[in-house]
Amino acid sequence: MLNTKGSVVSFLSLFGLIILAFAHSLHLLLRSEIFQDSGTNMFIQPGSAILATYYMMGIQPLFQNGSQMKIL
Numbered sequence: 624m625l626n627t628k629g630s631v632v633s634f635l636s637l638f639g640l641i642i643l644a645f646a647h648s649l650h651l652l653l654r655s656e657i658f659q660d661s662g663t664n665m666f667i668q669p670g671s672a673i674l675a676t677y678y679m680m681g682i683q684p685l686f687q688n689g690s691q692m693k694i695l
Contacts, residue, residue: 641680642673642676642677643673645676645680646669646672646673646675646676647669647672649666649672649675649676650666650667650668650669650672653666654666654667
């Protein structure tokens with residue numbers, strides 16, 4: 624039980640660090656005035672950049688073609 628708990632904590636901390644790193648880099652790259660014309664740029668603010676990155680890396684692979692994939 625202890626080994627499983629440690630594995631889950633280490634995975635979540637590593638996944639969190641990867642999301643923060645990608646969110647920070649996308650925030651720095653995509654916050655310029657060029658990309659703000661459409662009004663849907665989620666990378667302007669750091670908080671919304673983290674949410675957008677989490678969606679892209681964590682949730683989006685579960686949904687393909689508008690329907691949820693079956694995970695066995």
